[in-house]
Amino acid sequence: LEKIARVVVDLALDREFDYRVPEHLAAELRIGSQVLVPFGHSEARGYIVGFADRSTFEKLKDIKEPIGKKPLIEESVLGLARWMADYYMAPVERAVRTVLPGAVRRKGAAPKQRLSIMLTDRAGDAAVVDALRRRAPRQAAVLDYLKEHGPTPLQALLREAGTSAQTVRALQQHGLAVASAQSVARDPFAELHILPSERLPLMPQQAESLAIITRSVDTLQPPVVLLFGVTGSGKTEVYLQAIDHVRQRGRGAIVLVPEIALTPQTVDRFRSRFQEEIAVLHSELSDGERHDEWHRVHDGKARIVVGARSALFAPVRDLGLIVVDEEHEPTYKQDEAPRYNARDVAVMRGHREGCAVVLGTATPSLESYYNAHRGKYGLAVMPHRVDHRQMPAMRVVDMRQEAAREGKIHVLSADLRNAIEDRLQRAEQTILFLNRRGFATSMVCPKCGHVARCDQCSVAMTYHKKRHTLLCHICGHEQAVPAVCPNPECRDPAFRYAGIGTQRVEEVVAKVFPKARVVRMDSDTMTRKDSYRRVLGDFRTGKIDILLGTQMIAKGLDFPNVTLVGVIYADLSLHMPDFRAGERTFQLLTQVAGRAGRGDIVGEVIVQTYTPFHPAVQAARRLDYASFFDQEAEFRRELSYPPFFHLVCLTLRGVNEEKVKLTLDTLARELKPRLGQTVVVSDAAPAPIARVKGQYRYQLLLRAPNPRLITGPLRELLKEFKMPKDVGFAVDVDALSLL
Ligand code: ADP
Ligand code: ZN
Numbered sequence: 001l002e003k004i005a006r007v008v009v010d011l012a013l014d015r016e017f018d019y020r021v022p023e024h025l026a027a028e029l030r031i032g033s034q035v036l037v038p039f040g041h042s043e044a045r046g047y048i049v050g051f052a053d054r055s056t057f058e059k060l061k062d063i064k065e066p067i068g069k070k071p072l073i074e075e076s077v078l079g080l081a082r083w084m085a086d087y088y089m090a091p092v093e094r095a096v097r098t099v100l101p102g103a104v105r106r107k108g109a110a111p112k113q114r115l116s117i118m119l120t121d122r123a124g125d126a127a128v129v130d131a132l133r134r135r136a137p138r139q140a141a142v143l144d145y146l147k148e149h150g151p152t153p154l155q156a157l158l159r160e161a162g163t164s165a166q167t168v169r170a171l172q173q174h175g176l177a178v179a180s181a182q183s184v185a186r187d188p189f190a191e192l193h194i195l196p197s198e199r200l201p202l203m204p205q206q207a208e209s210l211a212i213i214t215r216s217v218d219t220l221q222p223p224v225v226l227l228f229g230v231t232g233s234g235k236t237e238v239y240l241q242a243i244d245h246v247r248q249r250g251r252g253a254i255v256l257v258p259e260i261a262l263t264p265q266t267v268d269r270f271r272s273r274f275q276e277e278i279a280v281l282h283s284e285l286s287d288g289e290r291h292d293e294w295h296r297v298h299d300g301k302a303r304i305v306v307g308a309r310s311a312l313f314a315p316v317r318d319l320g321l322i323v324v325d326e327e328h329e330p331t332y333k334q335d336e337a338p339r340y341n342a343r344d345v346a347v348m349r350g351h352r353e354g355c356a357v358v359l360g361t362a363t364p365s366l367e368s369y370y371n372a373h374r375g376k377y378g379l380a381v382m383p384h385r386v387d388h389r390q391m392p393a394m395r396v397v398d399m400r401q402e403a404a405r406e407g408k409i410h411v412l413s414a415d416l417r418n419a420i421e422d423r424l425q426r427a428e429q430t431i432l433f434l435n436r437r438g439f440a441t442s443m444v445c446p447k448c449g450h451v452a453r454c455d456q457c458s459v460a461m462t463y464h465k466k467r468h469t470l471l472c473h474i475c476g477h478e479q480a481v482p483a484v485c486p487n488p489e490c491r492d493p494a495f496r497y498a499g500i501g502t503q504r505v506e507e508v509v510a511k512v513f514p515k516a517r518v519v520r521m522d523s524d525t526m527t528r529k530d531s532y533r534r535v536l537g538d539f540r541t542g543k544i545d546i547l548l549g550t551q552m553i554a555k556g557l558d559f560p561n562v563t564l565v566g567v568i569y570a571d572l573s574l575h576m577p578d579f580r581a582g583e584r585t586f587q588l589l590t591q592v593a594g595r596a597g598r599g600d601i602v603g604e605v606i607v608q609t610y611t612p613f614h615p616a617v618q619a620a621r622r623l624d625y626a627s628f629f630d631q632e633a634e635f636r637r638e639l640s641y642p643p644f645f646h647l648v649c650l651t652l653r654g655v656n657e658e659k660v661k662l663t664l665d666t667l668a669r670e671l672k673p674r675l676g677q678t679v680v681v682s683d684a685a686p687a688p689i690a691r692v693k694g695q696y697r698y699q700l701l702l703r704a705p706n707p708r709l710i711t712g713p714l715r716e717l718l719k720e721f722k723m724p725k726d727v728g729f730a731v732d733v734d735a736l737s738l739l
Contacts, residue, residue, distance in 0.1 A: 004055045005029065005063060007037055008093045009046035010105070016092060017046075018055040019063045029063070032071030032078050036064045047096055049078055072298070073100055074315050080349050081313075089711050089731045090338030098338055099313035103287040104294045116180060117168060118151035119143065123176045132176070138163065139171045146177065154179070155286065197272040199241055203387075206234050209380035213242045216356040217249075217320050222378035224347055226327075226368050227360040229382030230391065230623070231594025232558075235360045236266075238382075239323050240273050242358065243304060247277070251320030251355075252303040256342055258329040259283060259308040265536075265558065270306050281307035281314060309334060309342040312349065319355040322346045327359035327368055328587055333736045341734055343368075362594060363587040366636065369629055370643040392565070392596040392603030394589075394621045398612045399569075400448050411508040416566045416606045420509075424516055424545060428601070429561045432548040433592045434505055434568040443470060443481070444575060449610020450487040451575050460575040462688045472577075476685035505568055506548055513546070521549035560599030565592055570609040570617060577688045578738050579641050582616040586628050589620035640680050642734070646707040649735035650700040650714070651687060654727040657696040663727050664698045670721065674713035679704040688739045695728075699738070707733050 006016040019037055021029055029035065033048045038061045045067065073081075077099050085095035097105065122128060123143055133140045145161040146152060158165060171177040202210060209227055216225050229235045243253045257266055259282060270278050279293045279302035296302040298315045305314040309332055312322070324332070324343045332342040343359060350357035359368050359377070372379040385391060397413045412420075423430045443452040443463050452461040454472030461470040463481065471478045485492040506520045521535055538544050540559060573585045589607060597603020609617055619628035637644050652667075654660040664684040672681055680703040687697035702710045711733060723729060 004052040004060065005035075005048045006050040006052060007035065007046040007063070008049050008096050009037065009039060009044040010093065010097070011039075011044055016049060018052070018057050018060055020060045021051075022062045025063060025066065028066055030071045031075045032073035034067040034072050036067055037061070038064060047073060047078070049082065049092070049096070070298075072104065072315075074317070076349075076353055077313055077315060080345065080352060083348060083352075084338045084340050084345060087707070087711075088338040088340050088733045089715060090340075095338045098310065098334075098340070101281075101290055101294055101310070103291040116151040116153050117146065117157050117172075117177050118180060119146050119177050120175060123147070128176070132174070136170065138167050139174070139176075142167055142171055143176060151180075195272055196275065197269070199244065199273075200237050202237065202241070203234060203384075205229075205382040205384060206238050209238050209382055210241055210245075212378055212380045213238065213321075213356065213358055214245045216358075216378060217242065217246055220354065220356060222376075223350060224357045224359065224371075224376075225378040225380055226364060226372040227358050227380045227382070228364055228369075228372075228625075229360065229362060229380075230385060231362045231591065232385040232389065232598060233362075233382035234386045235325070235382065236269055239325070239358070239360065240270070242321060242323070243274070246320035247274075247303065249320060251318045252316040253305070253321045253323070254311060254314055254316055254319065254346075255304070255306045255323040255325065256312055256332070256346065257306065257308065257325045258331045267306060270304070274304055277302055277304050279305050279307075279314070281305060281311040283308060312342045312346055319349075319353050321356050321358065322350050323358045323360065325360045327361045328363055328365040330584075330736045333734075335737070337730070339730075339732045339735075341736070344734065363590045363625065364629075365643075366583060366629065366632060367643040369625075370633065373629075389600075390597065390602045391623055392593050392605045394593055394605040394607060394623075396612045396617060396621055397606060397608045399608050399610050402608075403447060411505055411568065412512060412566075413606075413608050416608065417512060419564050419604060419606055420513065420516075420546065420566070423564050424513060426563075427542075428563040429539070429542070429544070429559065430546045430564040430566065431562055431592075431595050432505065432509065432546060432566045432568060434548070434550060434572070444571065444610070445485040445487065445490060445492055447492040448485060448487050448490040449571065450485050450490060451571075451611075452482070452486065460577045460581065462577045471686065476683040509546060509548060516545045517543065518546045518548060519544045521547060558598050559595070562596055562598065563601050563603050565596040565603065565605045567592055567605070567607040567609075570607050571611055574609075574611060574614060574616065579636070579639070580736070582614070582632055585614070586616040586620050586625075586632075589617065590623070590625075593620070640703050645680070645703040645705055646710075646733070647735050648702045648704075648707055648710045648714075649732040649738060650702070651697055651730045651732070652699075652727055653692070653695040653697045653729070654724070655695055656726065659724060660696045660698050660727055663724060664700055667717070667721060668700050671714060671717055674717060675702075676704075676709050679709055701738070 003021055005019050005021050007019050008016055029048060031048055031050060035046055035048060036043055037046055043064065078096070081095040081099045082092060084090065084098070085092045129140065129143065132143065142157070142161050142163050145157070152160070154168065157163065157168065168177070172179065213225050216222055227235055227238065239255060246253050255270065267280055279297045281290065281293055285293065294314070297305055300317065303316065305311050305316055307314070324346050327343050334340055347357050368377065371377045395415065397415050399413065402410070402413045420430050443461065452470050454461055454475065454477055456472065456475050456477060461472055463470060468481055469478050470481055483493065506518060509516070509518050519535055539547050542561065567589065570585065570589060573588055574581050576584065593605040596605050607617065607621070611617065615631050616628065619625070636642065641647070652660050652664045661684065668681065668684050675681065682701040684698050684700050687699045690697060704710050714731065
C-alpha cells in the first residue's frame with residue numbers, strides 16, 4: 001500500500017530523502033529498517049523513518065535492498081530521535097545516529113564473531129613444549145594459560161595472562177596456536193563471579209517510596225516520580241525492587257547512571273540481583289562487546305539495561321520503567337549535536353511509551369524539584385540514612401581567618417591537618433576533594449576571598465588575558481581589572497587568581513604526612529582503563545590511607561572505613577561564570593559529604609572556603625535542601641533563568657574574530673524582531689572560553705518560557721541567513737554549561 005519511503009542516509013545531510021519501495025520488498029521493509037539506496041553516483045546506507053503515498057519529488061529511485069532482516073531501530077526510538085532533532089535543533093541523521101551505537105550500525109546484522117586464540121595439536125607435543133619453556137618462557141606461560149582455560153579471546157588473553165600481542169603472535173608463528181572465529185556472545189563480565197543477592201526488607205521510607213513508584217508503573221499516576229533521598233538512604237534497593245515489580249509484569253527497564261558512577265560497584269549490585277537479564281552499555285566496552293550487549297537487548301534476551309547516557313535508546317520493548325540515577329548530573333547532557341539531556345529525553349521516552357520514569361538524587365536539580373513542587377512530578381522523599389546512621393557533621397573552615405592567623409596561605413588548614421592526623425592514627429581513611437572543574441580565570445582575592453562579579457547578572461566575571469579586562473559573559477559588560485581588591489575592607493593589591501591543582505595538593509599532603517599512603521585520582525592519573533577499578537579496590541582493602549581527587553571520587557562510592565572528607569577549596573565551583581555556580585557547589589558539597597561515615601563511625605566533613613557564609617555553603621552544611629531551593633529559586637525567577645525560563649545558547653566560532661563578532665551581531669539583529677515579547681535576548685559577547693584551538697567564540701544567550709519560542713524563529717532565520725563559510729555555529733537548547 002505504501003509506495004514511498006522516507007530515508008535518512010548515513011551522511012551528514014540533515015534531511016530525509018524519498019525513495020520508491022519496490023513491490024518485492026514491500027512486505028519486508030518497515031520503519032527502522034536499514035537499507036541500501038542509490039545515492040548520487042554511488043550508494044549509501046540509510047534508515048527508513050517513515051512512509052508516504054506520494055512525494056513532492058519526481059523521478060524517484062528505488063530502494064536497492066534491505067540490510068539485515070529485522071529493523072535495527074524500534075519505531076518508538078526512531079520517533080524519539082526525530083523529536084530530539086526537532087527540540088534540540090539538530091540534524092535528523094545525527095539524532096538517528098545517536099540512538100544507534102556505532103558498533104551496531106557499522107556491523108549491521110553481521111553474525112557475532114570474534115577471534116579466539118586456541119592451541120594446536122602441536123602444543124600437545126611434550127618435547128616441543130619443553131624446548132619452548134627453556135627458550136621462550138613467556139610464550140610457554142601463554143601456552144599454559146590456554147591449556148588450562150581453553151580458547152580465549154585475544155583481549156582477554158592479554159589481560160588475564162598478562163602477556164603481549166607480540167608473544168601471542170610468536171606462539172602462532174611457531175604453529176602452537178591459531179586464531180579462529182568463534183560465535184559466542186562477548187560478555188564483558190564473563191570473568192567476574194557475582195553472587196546472587198536477595199531483596200532486603202525495606203525501611204519504612206523505602207517501602208513508601210516503592211509504593212509510589214510501583215503505582216506509577218501500573219497507572220502512570222503520576223508518570224514521573226522524583227526520588228529525593230539523602231546519600232546512603234537506600235535508593236538503589238528501591239530501584240532494584242521497582243524493577244522486580246516491572247519484571248513480574250513481563251516488562252523491561254532501563255537504568256541510567258552517570259558514566260562516572262558506572263563503577264563496578266554499581267553494576268555489580270544490579271547484576272547480582274538480576275543476573276543474565278542485565279545488559280550493560282557504557283563507553284568502556286569494546287565495539288564487539290557493545291555490539292553483543294545491544295543485540296542481547298534487541299533480541300529480548302536481556303530485558304534490563306544499565307548504562308550511561310546513550311543507554312536510554314536501548315531497544316527495550318514494552319518498557320515499564322526508566323530510572324535516571326543522580327538526575328542532577330550535568331554529564332547527562334551531551335556536548336555535541338544533538339545536545340540532548342538524557343534526563344529530559346527519558347521523561348519524553350516515558351511519555352511516548354506509557355512507561356514510568358523515576359529521577360533519583362540526593363540533590364535534585366532546580367528543574368526537577370520545581371516540577372515536583374508544582375505537582376507535575378510525584379515526589380518520594382527519603383530523609384534518613386539506612387539504619388538511621390547519622391549524617392556526617394560538616395565543619396566550614398574560614399580560610400581568610402586561617403590566612404590572617406598563619407600569615408600565609410596553606411593548602412591544608414590546621415583543622416584539616418589535625419583531622420587527617422587523627423584518622424591516620426586510628427587507621428581510618430580520608431578522602432580529599434579538589435574540584436578542579438572550577439574556572440581558572442575568575443578573579444579571587446587571596447586575602448579576603450572577594451570575587452569580581454557582574455552587578456547585573458550575579459555571576460563571576462571572567463578575566464580575559466589578551467584584553468586584560470573583566471567581562472560578564474551573560475550581558476557582555478566589560479570593565480578594567482581593578483588594581484586592588486574591590487572589597488572596601490580589604491584593598492589588598494594582590495588581587496588575582498591564586499590557583500591550586502590536585503598535583504600541588506598531593507605534594508603538600510605527601511610532605512605533611514610522609515608516612516601516609518596517598519593516591520591521586522583524576523583524569524590525568526586514571527588514563528588506563530583498569531586503573532580506576534584497581535585504585536578503588538586498593539582503597540577498599542585499606543592499602544591506601546588518603547585518596548585525593550576530583551569529581552571522579554565525589555559520587556556514588558561507598559567505603560565504610562572513610563570517616564573524613566576534606567574539601568580543599570570549595571570556592572572553585574562557586575566562582576564559575578555561570579548562574580548555576582551556587583547549585584553546583586551545593587550539589588558537590590552534599591555529594592562529597594555523602595562519602596563520609598558510611599560505616600558505623602559517624603563521619604566528619606571539613607570544607608575550606610574563603611566565602612564561608614555563601615548560602616550554598618551554609619545550606620550544604622545544614623543539609624538543608626529546602627532553604628537552598630527557596631533562596632535559589634527566588635533569584636532564578638527574578639532573573640528569568642531556568643527552571644522558570646528555558647535557556648538557548650547560540651555559539652559562533654571562527655579564526656577571524658571580527659567576522660565572528662559581526663556575524664553574530666547581524667544574526668542577533670535579524671532574529672530579535674522575529675521573537676515574541678517573552679523572549680529575553682542578551683547582547684552578543686565573547687564566550688568565557690573565548691578561544692579554542694585558534695577559533696574565537698562568541699555567544700548569544702536567549703531565554704523564553706518555552707524553547708520553541710526561540711528555536712522556531714531561529715530555525716526559520718537560519719534557512720535564509722548567509723553564514724560565512726569560515727564561521728561555524730552551534731545551538732545548545734537547555735544549555736547546562738555556558739563556557
Ligand atoms: P543511596 O543510593 O541512597 O546512596 P544505597 O542504596 O547505596 O544508598 O544504600 C546504602 C547502603 O545501605 C548500601 O550498602 C545498601 O546495601 C544498604 N541498604 C539499603 N537498603 C537497605 C535495607 N532496607 N536494609 C539494610 N541495608 C540496606
Ligand atoms: Zn552581566
